[in-house]
Amino acid sequence: MKNVFFILLSFFLLNTAVGYAQSSSYGSKGKPTAPANRNYNYDAPINLKKVTIAKRVTVSLPEEFTVMPDEGIAVKYPAARKPLGVYSSKNGQIDFSVNEKPTTFIARDLPLVKDIYKASIMRTFSEVQFIREEIKEIDKKQMIVFEFVSTLKDENPNSNKAPVKKYTIMQYYLKGGKLMIFTFNAPTLLKDKWQATANKVMNSIKVSS
Template sequence: MKKIISLLAMVLAIQSFAQSYAKVEVGPEEDISLKIPTDFISMTDQDRMKRIYSSKVPLAQFANENQDVTLGVNYNIMRWTEKDTDLVYGFYKASVNNLFDEIEFIQDEIKEINGRKFIIFEFVSTVKNDNAFSGSRAAKNYTYIQYTSYNNQVLLFNFGCRARQMGTYQTIAKEIMNSIEIDD
């Protein structure tokens, strides 16, 4: 009986730490849906401009309460159809590799999710600071990016946090990315 009570207590404790999700719909016609953690909030334009350096306003940008974990949905006007996936994969892999001083891929593949082909890059990256007077060290980050063809353009999903937070957020990032559904 004590074993059963202990097991039940452990299951309840694990469930209390389980992440809860909410389904959100984004895009011009809200035809892109994904699950995000319920404690993530939509970033304001001001918050987004402080954290994300881009001239283009994303379709959606979310963050946790501390805004040190972000999830973005964006697009690129580069022409791409699903038959070009292998070619686009090589282009994006080279681009990702050139952005960082060091990169360690966890996932690097083309995979079908919910009936759609995605290019997936999951990695830990390092950007070194060569300025001896800045007082800051190298930045190490965990990133999970997925690209897919959408209306003959590139649709991308980007999850990011500090590498030290990876243990907390890697499973959550995978849950989000595997929940993506697109109606076109």
């Protein structure tokens, strides 16, 4: 009887370990598991609403997104130049932002700008896996598009912080001496849930002339 018991126990532990590894592996087709205390409804539909930002940009964002207050922007996006707008999900995990900066580049420089910002992205993160990189027409305007998964590790050898993993779409638009940067990001854990919506959001961007 002891032998039978140990055989059954070993079989149970083996199958449990295999199941855990499959559900935890990166790029799994299964739905990711969010922490129970967040009450995250993976299958809830994501409805979009049209939003106007700085009177020049319209975009369709998830209905649950709200404007991030200035104090939140100062903490999460510290920079000398404040973003034109930042919108965030209820749990604060998913953001959409619009930034603008002066530039000497013009529209015909897009291929060069694309190479420059790809290099910048690769320098910013410890690891980057590009899903796509292209110059695409959106609302009859040429925009640079990067879609990628990134990992940012704490370089301090004494740090116990876990790497930060993000799924991101970034779009760049050149016009009249200005470079506009649109960013949608979410934790990599939620990539499968949000990827289709993120692409809808980024394809809905309209910039007035």
